[in-house]
Amino acid sequence: MAGGSVMDFSSVMFRHKVPAPKWYNPFKKQRGAGIAELDLTLQSGQIVGLVGTNGAGKTTLLRMMSGVLPIESGHVSAKGTILSGQQLRKRVGFMPEHVRWSGQESVEQTLVEFALLRGCSKDSALDILGVIGLKNRASSALDSLSQGMRQRLSLGIALLGTPDVLVLDEPFNGMDPVAIDAFKRLLQSLARKGIAIVISSHHLFELDQLIDTLALLHRGQLVAHGTTTSIQEKLGFEQLTEVCLDSELPDKLMKKLEVLEHSSTDVAHHMILQSVPENLLKDIVESGIGVITWREIQPSLIELLCAATGLDRQSIGMDVENSAWLPMRKIQGEEE
Amino acid sequence: MTTSARMWKLVLIVFRRRVLSTRMLIMLPILFLFIPGMAWGFSDPNIQLPADQIPETAAETMFLASIGIVFAGTMAAVLLAHDGISRDRQSGVLELRLSQPMPRWRQSMILVIGNWASIAAPVTILLLISMWLVGYRSDMWISAGDSVVFVLAAWFVLLWYTVFALLASSLAKEQGSAIAFSIGLWFLFTLLWVLFTTLIAALNGVAVGESKDAAYSVFEGRLDLLSPNGVYHHLLETRLDNVNRGVSATGAFLAALAWTLFPLLWLTRRIKQLVP
Numbered sequence: 001m002a003g004g005s006v007m008d009f010s011s012v013m014f015r016h017k018v019p020a021p022k023w024y025n026p027f028k029k030q031r032g033a034g035i036a037e038l039d040l041t042l043q044s045g046q047i048v049g050l051v052g053t054n055g056a057g058k059t060t061l062l063r064m065m066s067g068v069l070p071i072e073s074g075h076v077s078a079k080g081t082i083l084s085g086q087q088l089r090k091r092v093g094f095m096p097e098h099v100r101w102s103g104q105e106s107v108e109q110t111l112v113e114f115a116l117l118r119g120c121s122k123d124s125a126l127d128i129l130g131v132i133g134l135k136n137r138a139s140s141a142l143d144s145l146s147q148g149m150r151q152r153l154s155l156g157i158a159l160l161g162t163p164d165v166l167v168l169d170e171p172f173n174g175m176d177p178v179a180i181d182a183f184k185r186l187l188q189s190l191a192r193k194g195i196a197i198v199i200s201s202h203h204l205f206e207l208d209q210l211i212d213t214l215a216l217l218h219r220g221q222l223v224a225h226g227t228t229t230s231i232q233e234k235l236g237f238e239q240l241t242e243v244c245l246d247s248e249l250p251d252k253l254m255k256k257l258e259v260l261e262h263s264s265t266d267v268a269h270h271m272i273l274q275s276v277p278e279n280l281l282k283d284i285v286e287s288g289i290g291v292i293t294w295r296e297i298q299p300s301l302i303e304l305l306c307a308a309t310g311l312d313r314q315s316i317g318m319d320v321e322n323s324a325w326l327p328m329r330k331i332q333g334e335e336e
Numbered sequence: 337m338t339t340s341a342r343m344w345k346l347v348l349i350v351f352r353r354r355v356l357s358t359r360m361l362i363m364l365p366i367l368f369l370f371i372p373g374m375a376w377g378f379s380d381p382n383i384q385l386p387a388d389q390i391p392e393t394a395a396e397t398m399f400l401a402s403i404g405i406v407f408a409g410t411m412a413a414v415l416l417a418h419d420g421i422s423r424d425r426q427s428g429v430l431e432l433r434l435s436q437p438m439p440r441w442r443q444s445m446i447l448v449i450g451n452w453a454s455i456a457a458p459v460t461i462l463l464l465i466s467m468w469l470v471g472y473r474s475d476m477w478i479s480a481g482d483s484v485v486f487v488l489a490a491w492f493v494l495l496w497y498t499v500f501a502l503l504a505s506s507l508a509k510e511q512g513s514a515i516a517f518s519i520g521l522w523f524l525f526t527l528l529w530v531l532f533t534t535l536i537a538a539l540n541g542v543a544v545g546e547s548k549d550a551a552y553s554v555f556e557g558r559l560d561l562l563s564p565n566g567v568y569h570h571l572l573e574t575r576l577d578n579v580n581r582g583v584s585a586t587g588a589f590l591a592a593l594a595w596t597l598f599p600l601l602w603l604t605r606r607i608k609q610l611v612p
Contacts, residue, residue, distance in 0.1 A: 096432060117342075
């Protein structure tokens with residue numbers, strides 16, 4: 001699905017300024033967590049899933065990608081041309097995580113306002129209404145929209161001006177399952193049109209079904225990026241296969257297998273195999289055993305994240321990154 | 337459509353949003369009471385003012401009535417604009433605005449002009465009504481030159497308070513701090529400035545309390561250049577005879593320019609570096 005490179009992020013870096021009050025300056029700030037020299041190439045029509053624990057820097061990275069936060073060092077380029085902040089914003093459509101649309105303005109007025117900010121026509125803003133499924137609510141006040149509709153409106157604004165790259169921060173939040181399904185279809189159709197999409201989401205099941213490549217972020221650094229298969233290989237995951245048969249395998253075949261799990265009932269024999277010898281399926285079928293299930297088991301995104309970051313699966317959900325993502329340096333006698 | 341044309345359309349959107357807001361509905365009667373109300377009162381032929389001050393021209397009456405702008409106009413400007421940035425920051429809309437390709441200096445100008453115009457428009461109408469009221473009640477009609485200066489000076493002071501409120505809104509992380517900062521500044525320049533001036537004058541050995549003391553007048557006049565309300569009054573005084581507070585018309589105009597440019601530049605810089 002992916003085409004040529006649409007945008008390159010080279011050694012981009014940003015660090016937040018965090019309060020560090022001193023008695024002589026209660027407003028003093030110092031540099032805290034952020035994104036460390038990150039390289040990422042976005043391909044046309046590619047859907048990239050950005051996964052990391054809380055505080056890993058996902059939102060910061062997405063804000064940098066969309067030009068909301070400045071790039072302190074490194075650069076962003078498109079087709080060999082280094083982009084300024086304004087050029088970057090022109091090419092990227094951004095959907096932030098939390099937009100609480102409120103007020104008496106209508107959906108249409110809001111889209112038209114952002115179309116003016118983006119530099120596209122009123123007609124294109126009205127066309128977006130159909131794309132995001134809010135045509136019937138065009139004249140509704142923002143106050144009357146449900147959370148899912150507000151998410152769609154945010155997506156509509158991100159789509160204004162036909163961006164090359166779509167950056168979505170937790171787009172599935174507040175959506176019902178039907179809306180999520182429609183949303184995923186919409187994203188897939190946008191990707192087919194050549195738009196590169198970067199999605200950060202904690203809805204890993206939805207993400208897993210949607211993405212072409214995965215970017216694992218940990219403590220402001222990209223620890224792995226590529227297709228799920230390439231990351232599995234890089235991280236040393238072995239291919240597991242789930243097999244369910246209608247009768248027990250003969251000993252001759254069993255001896256060839258590395259069985260991780262084995263359970264049997266009167267009607268089915270279930271196994272998880274670490275490696276599958278060549279012609280196993282053929283041998284099973286020729287021995288007259290019926291195959292009920294035969295599927296390769298992919299490691300979940302959580303397992304990949306744990307393997308890439310070294311975090312424990314039991315505690316990963318509760319782990320919040322600390323800000324000490326880089327060693328502190330002394331600058332002019334003061335700790336940075 | 338050119339970027340400038342888009343900018344003006346966005347100014348109109350901000351203007352319409354503010355003018356049709358509930359808070360404008362609440363403030364309009366207050367503005368009406370303070371601006372034409374003051375003009376009505378000060379144009380009473382039988383008015384008794386302290387220190388035997390009797391307005392002898394329409395410009396003098398309008399000068400006295402300008403207290404309505406200082407109290408209600410500037411307060412309305414602050415109340416209209418105080419959440420110009422902080423509200424969007426809290427709702428997450430600011431992040432979306434900052435991700436748009438329109439240059440941020442233009443976005444800051446949209447905010448300033450839109451918010452300023454929304455208070456300047458009703459105040460201008462009320463000022464024109466006030467001028468008519470003064471002429472109608474006292475039969476002293478204000479000259480075209482005076483009326484232009486009075487309207488322009490009002491536009492200036494409203495612009496300054498709008499920019500202060502937006503600056504406060506950009507500095508504050510939430511609306512409570514934004515309004516506290518804006519109202520605090522309004523309070524300082526509108527109510528506490530007299531105390532500040534008196535204190536500084538006393539420390540400098542000037543005869544405080546002697547309202548007709550020339551040295552105090554000049555001292556107060558110069559110190560007033562440090563306050564937006566003071567500069568506003570200096571601009572109005574350029575149209576009054578027999579007023580000498582040590583500041584020339586050029587000085588007053590330059591001070592007005594400084595009060596316009598520096599906060600505007602500060603605000604533009606803030607918005608350029610703004611993070612959600």
